[in-house]
């Protein structure tokens with residue numbers, strides 16, 4: 001019992017490090033970059049608030065669990081911005097292998113039953129095949145778009161992103177799980193790109 | 199439909215401000231103070247990982263929802279540290295009234311059905327009467343203890359806290375919902391207080 005609690009707290013304490021992993025996206029007020037812990041909170045809130053946009057077969061509670069866990073591997077690997085290296089780094093085989101190793105180390109801190117449960121949740125998110133994972137992935141892609149727009153450009157400026165790149169790297173994924181949301185977002189961000197000839 | 203999405207995103211964008219509300223507790227590495235958004239993420243993760251510590255009648259998914267929402271009112275009111283004003287400010291009638299007004303403003307940004315659902319979740323947490331709310335409140339109290347210990351004292355030093363004050367302001371609440379966890383935590387923090395004659 002005491003040994004079990006020690007393992008649970010070893011994991012929870014290790015997870016604290018996610019607060020020091022910073023992302024490419026600025027906060028909405030542009031005061032600093034967003035970190036991956038607060039990003040994960042925002043996504044869980046997105047799932048709660050946009051639950052009515054979830055398609056058939058989506059388990060919103062499970063999506064929330066996925067979103068709480070999905071970035072923990074960045075404690076070892078760091079955040080790989082979606083627009084970095086011309087859009088090729090994110091999701092590359094090297095990064096995927098490093099993230100799988102990080103998942104093994106981090107979830108390996110837990111008691112076996114919990115490890116199996118949380119690792120399976122994380123793998124389901126990564127594989128992006130189930131309705132729940134597709135919904136969660138779409139939320140993960142759309143929130144930075146809102147921050148970039150609010151923050152005056154954010155990582156679109158940093159990585160010189162144009163409309164076509166945004167559509168292929170982000171829009172295609174968001175509209176897969178949240179078609180009505182992407183249509184709504186497009187109307188709001190299009191002017192930013194048009195105005196800058198991107 | 200479009201009007202509904204606009205309300206949902208107005209709320210989500212307002213919620214971003216929680217990332218700029220800083221708490222009395224330092225991060226585990228003592229590099230800066232924790233903000234209330236990343237704190238909320240940590241608590242949801244605590245609920246997930248310590249689910250086996252939940253007593254009868256606890257709905258862990260609902261506890262996670264409570265913890266995601268519980269600090270949003272700090273966008274208007276700020277964080278009131280548990281040990282500030284000799285332990286009397288937190289939970290005072292003034293603060294409670296201000297937080298209720300904040301909840302009305304913030305959840306009022308949402309469509310009516312969602313507003314009712316999320317406001318009820320927040321009120322249940324605040325009232326701390328149901329098993330689920332008691333579990334969630336206990337998690338909210340115990341996580342800063344772990345951060346203070348890791349960070350070398352944190353808000354215990356800032357507010358000159360002794361063992362008796364910690365037991366009455368924090369321990370009593372944590373052991374209400376998580377008795378085995380508080381027993382485990384006591385063993386780990388007692389030396390910090392003994393060593394300093396507190």
Ligand SMILES: [Ca+2]
Pocket residue numbers: 269338
């Ligand atoms: Ca709090």
